[in-house]
Amino acid sequence: MLAGIPRPASVPVTRISDVVKHTATSVVTIERFIIEQEKLHPAATGELSGLLYDLALAAKMIANKVRSAGLADILGATDLENVQGERQQKLDVLANEIIIKALDHGGRLCAMASEEEPGIIDIPPNFPCGKYCLLFDPLDGSSNIDVNVPVGTIFSVVRKITPGSRGEMEDMLQRGRQQVAAGYVIYGSSTMLVYTTGQGAHGFTLDPSLGEFLLSHPNIRTPDAGRYLSVNDSYYIQWEPNVKNLMSYYRGQDGNRQPMSTRYVGSLVADFHRNLLGGGLFAYPANRRNKRGKLRLLYEASPLAFIVEQAGGAASDGQQRILDIQPTELHQRTPLFIGSANDVDAARKMLGDAKSASSVSAVGSVGA
Ligand code: AHM
Ligand code: MG
Numbered sequence: 001m002l003a004g005i006p007r008p009a010s011v012p013v014t015r016i017s018d019v020v021k022h023t024a025t026s027v028v029t030i031e032r033f034i035i036e037q038e039k040l041h042p043a044a045t046g047e048l049s050g051l052l053y054d055l056a057l058a059a060k061m062i063a064n065k066v067r068s069a070g071l072a073d074i075l076g077a078t079d080l081e082n083v084q085g086e087r088q089q090k091l092d093v094l095a096n097e098i099i100i101k102a103l104d105h106g107g108r109l110c111a112m113a114s115e116e117e118p119g120i121i122d123i124p125p126n127f128p129c130g131k132y133c134l135l136f137d138p139l140d141g142s143s144n145i146d147v148n149v150p151v152g153t154i155f156s157v158v159r160k161i162t163p164g165s166r167g168e169m170e171d172m173l174q175r176g177r178q179q180v181a182a183g184y185v186i187y188g189s190s191t192m193l194v195y196t197t198g199q200g201a202h203g204f205t206l207d208p209s210l211g212e213f214l215l216s217h218p219n220i221r222t223p224d225a226g227r228y229l230s231v232n233d234s235y236y237i238q239w240e241p242n243v244k245n246l247m248s249y250y251r252g253q254d255g256n257r258q259p260m261s262t263r264y265v266g267s268l269v270a271d272f273h274r275n276l277l278g279g280g281l282f283a284y285p286a287n288r289r290n291k292r293g294k295l296r297l298l299y300e301a302s303p304l305a306f307i308v309e310q311a312g313g314a315a316s317d318g319q320q321r322i323l324d325i326q327p328t329e330l331h332q333r334t335p336l337f338i339g340s341a342n343d344v345d346a347a348r349k350m351l352g353d354a355k356s357a358s359s360v361s362a363v364g365s366v367g368a
């Protein structure tokens with residue numbers, strides 16, 4: 001089993017110049033970057049590199065579908081519901097299938113789990129099993145598809161910890177700090193893939209003319225405090241008093257800080273990506289109706305928490321670090337406060353302290 005992911009301050013961030021040499025005419029494809037990074041680990045077998053490259057390929061295929069969605073008449077909802085009881089969009093189904101088919105035969109995975117599937121996705125018996133598990137949200141924010149708002153794919157990779165060749169539930173239910181890689185793809189005005197393997201967070205932009213992801217954002221660092229607050233205010237009356245106080249603080253209404261500006265796309269990847277690059281906080285607190293919030297720990301919160309920490313930011317459920325939460329079920333939800341470290345710290349202080357003063361009933365996620 002891997003040791004826990006160190007806090008950002010102690011992360012030996014790979015200097016990009018150690019990995020690739022930039023010249024005026026050189027471009028660094030994601031394939032080259034992954035291979036060069038692998039060389040930093042003499043014991044690496046290449047399996048993780050292959051897996052990341054397969055994910056990049058799946059992302060290109062999904063980007064292609066998203067881009068041509070209106071033209072191909074594949075917009076709109078299907079009659080199906082996913083395991084969360086939400087209507088699936090056609091592109092959700094396609095993206096889910098694309099990822100499974102791109103990853104199931106390479107011999108790198110022993111199992112997968114998707115936000116769109118009720119249980120573990122086994123590797124077909126005719127394909128070899130590998131040492132990693134992949135957990136993913138194939139198309140996050142899919143309710144925005146019909147109105148041309150950016151959507152995204154989120155993924156998390158953990159190492160198999162059980163004996164035997166097939167992946168088990170125990171392999172899936174690992175704390176976020178056990179992740180060996182995580183990333184997201186944003187299908188926006190351009191398509192970008194951001195990933196980490198624990199040596200910084202790096203971003204790649206898809207060049208449509210070349211069909212390649214090119215290194216565009218090496219060693220992303222997020223500001224310690226941010227300008228933007230991303231939260232859905234329509235839940236105001238359902239928030240506990242301490243959450244209301246926290247939001248008043250972010251808005252400067254209590255006179256203790258400059259007000260943050262509100263920006264809420266309603267597509268987690270889009271909100272997260274903007275705040276990662278520019279600084280800010282995304283918050284999806286628990287409320288009286290949804291005691292554990294809405295977002296999924298394993299497919300959304302944990303992978304983005306790994307990335308944000310690698311970029312110098314933080315992620316908390318209001319009580320504890322997201323990466324420390326012990327999952328107990330595949331589709332577990334968690335409150336989420338993620339982004340600039342100082343802004344997340346304010347949530348931890350105001351919600352954590354309030355809880356210990358027992359003024360909060362059920363805010364917080366299950367877990368250790
Ligand atoms: P999804 O995974 O079903 O697409 O739901 C997750 C999405 C996030 O992208 C977004 O941040 C959130 O749901 C928005 O929820 P709400 O409409 O309650 O604000
Ligand atoms: Mg989602």
